[in-house]
Amino acid sequence: xxxxxxxxxxxxxxxxxxxxxxxxxxxxxxxxxxxxxxxxxxxxxxxxxxxxxxxxxxxxxxxxxxxxxxxxxxxxxxxxxxxxxxxxxxxxxxxxxxxxxxxxxxxxxxxxxxxxxxxxxxxxxxxxxxxxxxxxxxxxxxxxxxxxxxxxxxxxxxxxxxxxxxxxxxxxxxxxxxxxxxxxxxxxxxxxxxxxxxxxxxxxxxxxxxxxxxxxxxxxxxxxxxxxxxxxxxxxxxxxxxxxxxxxxxxxxxxxxxxxxxxxxxxxxxxxxxxxxxxxxxxxxxxxxxxxxxxxxxxxxxxxxxxxxxxxxxxxxxxxxxxxxxxxxxxxxxxxxxxxxxxxxxxxxxxxxxxxxxxxxxxxxxxxxxxxxxxxxxxxxxxxxxxxxxxxxxxxxxxxxxxxxxxxxxxxxx
Ligand SMILES: *Cc1c(COP(=O)(O)O)cnc(C)c1O
Numbered sequence: 001x002x003x004x005x006x007x008x009x010x011x012x013x014x015x016x017x018x019x020x021x022x023x024x025x026x027x028x029x030x031x032x033x034x035x036x037x038x039x040x041x042x043x044x045x046x047x048x049x050x051x052x053x054x055x056x057x058x059x060x061x062x063x064x065x066x067x068x069x070x071x072x073x074x075x076x077x078x079x080x081x082x083x084x085x086x087x088x089x090x091x092x093x094x095x096x097x098x099x100x101x102x103x104x105x106x107x108x109x110x111x112x113x114x115x116x117x118x119x120x121x122x123x124x125x126x127x128x129x130x131x132x133x134x135x136x137x138x139x140x141x142x143x144x145x146x147x148x149x150x151x152x153x154x155x156x157x158x159x160x161x162x163x164x165x166x167x168x169x170x171x172x173x174x175x176x177x178x179x180x181x182x183x184x185x186x187x188x189x190x191x192x193x194x195x196x197x198x199x200x201x202x203x204x205x206x207x208x209x210x211x212x213x214x215x216x217x218x219x220x221x222x223x224x225x226x227x228x229x230x231x232x233x234x235x236x237x238x239x240x241x242x243x244x245x246x247x248x249x250x251x252x253x254x255x256x257x258x259x260x261x262x263x264x265x266x267x268x269x270x271x272x273x274x275x276x277x278x279x280x281x282x283x284x285x286x287x288x289x290x291x292x293x294x295x296x297x298x299x300x301x302x303x304x305x306x307x308x309x310x311x312x313x314x315x316x317x318x319x320x321x322x323x324x325x326x327x328x329x330x331x332x333x334x335x336x337x338x339x340x341x342x343x344x345x346x347x348x349x350x351x352x353x354x355x356x357x358x359x360x361x362x363x364x365x366x367x368x369x370x371x372x373x374x375x376x377x378x379x380x381x382x383x384x385x386x387x388x389x390x391x392x393x394x395x396x397x398x399x400x401x402x403x404x405x406x407x408x409x410x411x412x413x414x
Contacts, residue, residue: 013055013073014072014074014076014078015047015048015051015055015074016030016031016047016078017030017047017048019034019043019044019045019046019219020043020044020045021038021041021043021044022043022319022321022322023037023041023321024037024041027046030076031135031136032136033133033136033218034218034219035205035217042216042217042222042318042322044222044259045076045223047073047074047263049263049267050266052073052074052267056071056267057269066089068088068089068090068124068127068128068227068231069083069088071227071230074263075128075223075224076128076132076223077131077135079135082134083131084130084131084156085127086117086118086127086156087117088116088123088127089116090235091111091112091114091116091121091231092112092115093109093110093111093112093232093235093236093384094110094355095107095108096108096110096352096365098352099349099353102348102352103368103369103372103379105380105383106380106381107382108368108383109241109383109385110349110357110384110385111385111387112355113228113388113389114358114388114390114391114392118154118155118179119151120311120388120389120390120393121253122148122152122389123155124224124225125152125220125221125223125252125256126149126153126224128221129213129220130153130156130157130162131160133160133162134162138162138211139162140162140165140209140211141153141157141165141211142167142205142211142212142213143164143165143166143167143212143213144166144167144194144195144200144201145166145167145168145197146169146172146194146311146314147168147172147173147176147177147180147310147393148388150168150176150185150187151179151180151183153213154180154182154183154184155183158185163210164186165186165210166185166188167187167188167190167197167200167201168180168187168188168189168190168197169189169193169196170189172189172310173310173393173394173395175393175394176310176393193313193315194315195301195314195315201213201214202214214318215250215252215314215319216250216251216255216318217318221252222252222256225253225255225257226256226259226260227256227260228257229264232244232257233264238269238270239270240261240274241275241383241384243278243383243384244257244275244276244332244383245278245365245371245383245384245386246364247281247309247363247364247386247388248281248288248312248317248323249311249317250317250319251279251317251319251320251322251323252319253388254326255319255326258326258329258330261274261275276331277326277330277332278327278334278335278367278371279292279332279335280312280334280335280363280367281334281335282308282313282337282342283307283336283337283338284304284305284306284307284338284339285305285313286334286336287300287301287302287317287320288317288327289336291320291324292324292333296324297321298320299317299320300316302315303315307339307342307359308339308342308359309339309342309358309359310359311358312363333376335376337367341363341370342363343362344362344366345362345363346358346362346365346391347397348365350391355387356391358387358388358389358390358391358394359394360386360387360389361391364386364387368383368385
């Protein structure tokens, strides 16, 4: 089966019926551009799943390429010609046998999202959102980013012939800032955090300069990110793991997967079983963890946010209540880890199993280790950790030593 062979002339139907406010349940007509609902909350896309079920099932899926678009009955894009693609392949589920042995666990799996276009799982959400922007005739987009979302937007918008303006905190990893520009967007460094960038983007949108593509402020990124749940279940033979560790910034992926599981049940692909959803954050920016522990429905802004895991340095998430709802409904939990634990976990996975994690993936591994030690997860449970981006995008520790080619080294000491 081809890994990627999107047929752009193919017309498989989507079964979108309407959009719905995630707080009030108020419904909105499909096929129009939207930001937040009038209640100021994210909109969710709804489908006629009973009808979709007749087209998307184990038999039809078996015929399709292993990419994100294989699930298109429950994706929002109507016309295949509007699909903007850079090859959104299914990502591998990689065991960490040495780490599992070391921790006394039966099995430990990493969903390695670093293999996607632009090197992160942001490609899933942005491919979908940009395809919808193309379908809806949007010409200019702006977005605040910690790096990876901006890189994905740059690539996909350029490919769609849409103008993209990206604002990032001035300490965003250099490679992210440069790749955004290299892929055709205009990038600005802002002396603030991602929500400070978001305020500028929001004001510009209010003045009619561009369309606001902030996390969850347009409804289609969730639809792209939800394919992680479909992908994962399909790879496990339409079974779900016992527990999922998800490094959480805006929470799009966690919210999206939780939505996907409900849709998959209605499609008859899985039963009512669900994994426990674990929201992983860094100690230096853990608004969701604090709200979870305080029993709150919303998470107040985290002041003085600081962590080397930039992708989860989000002081205030607009979908906080959706993240917390999914975590609680799943009987999961929220957990934070320190930057030292993150750095150690990245080093451990690389040295023990040869898999280079990004810092956020390291946070997931560190959180798994901590949860195992605290008895929140059992060693015989099947855990899946999300590695959100390729570790190659981040500054790596220099561990090399120097050799002088004028004299041969003492070989036995190398
Ligand atoms: C965006 C991002 C995250 C957080 O993802 P959300 O779904 O927005 O919570 C985690 N890690 C990396 C590397 C990211 O780019």
